[in-house]
Amino acid sequence: MKYLFSHWKKLSLKIKDFRRVFLFLDYDGTLTPIVSRPEDARLSTSVKKIIKELNSYPGLSIAIISGRSLKDTKKLVSIRGLVYAGNHGLEIEQGNRKIKRSIEPSSRPLLENIQSSLEDKLKGIKGVIVEDKGLTLSVHFRMARLEHRARIRSIFKKILKPHITSQRLKVTSGKMVLEVRPAVEWHKGMAVLAILGRGKALPIYIGDDVTDTDAFRALKGKGVSIFVGKPEKSIKADYYLKDTKETELFLKQMLDLLCLT
Ligand SMILES: [Mg+2]
Structure with missing residues (x-):
């Protein structure tokens, strides 16, 4: 895994090459620091503002993909016009399209x-x-x-x-x-591919936990995967960021990049 900011130049050129980018963001530990009580993980005003601004660019789409329930995820982020995936993607809300993975009624x-x-x-x-x-x-x-x-x-x-x-x-x-x-065959990786559809966007996925590695794997050779935390050999992502502060910095750099193009 490479440290993202040491390779930003190369990555930014790749991002610029694509006319569309689809940004997938995990919530806990990626956008907000991990806290003792899950209900205390609030999105900072600055991160919220950057996500809103990023989402206003026509060439950029954003999905929040969390292990929390869809309802909880939407409530915590509360930005209109994003794609939301809760329960690791078992329930997805993409515009008017609602996908709920069918599970046995029992x-x-x-x-x-x-x-x-x-x-x-x-x-x-x-x-x-x-x-x-x-x-x-x-x-x-x-x-x-x-x-x-x-x-x-x-x-x-x-x-x-x-x-x-x-x-x-x-x-x-x-x-x-x-x-x-x-016990259904479903994880964040499959959710990412379902949301992405057949569009020609470059998917960029940022996550910090074991459940995110399914998404890293799904995007291998198709997009860019970014791990948040201490790099470990067992985690196979293209890049890493040290903490949630650096996620914010990365999002800010994405914004600057879009402003320049
Ligand atoms: Mg997480």
């Missing part, structure tokens, strides 16, 4: 059952939040004590195991979060 009551079991078994452990995101569930444990984390994982595993074996659900993990999803 998934919902099953998720509700699992939610109550998780809440019941985890209620003795301080700092755990079980979040209902409609199509998926999240167990956040950033605020839990270090020595309780192994227990949280083992309770989670025990409750989910039979449903994974029966292939009705699957689990994924991110930064201090465990997730339960319906």
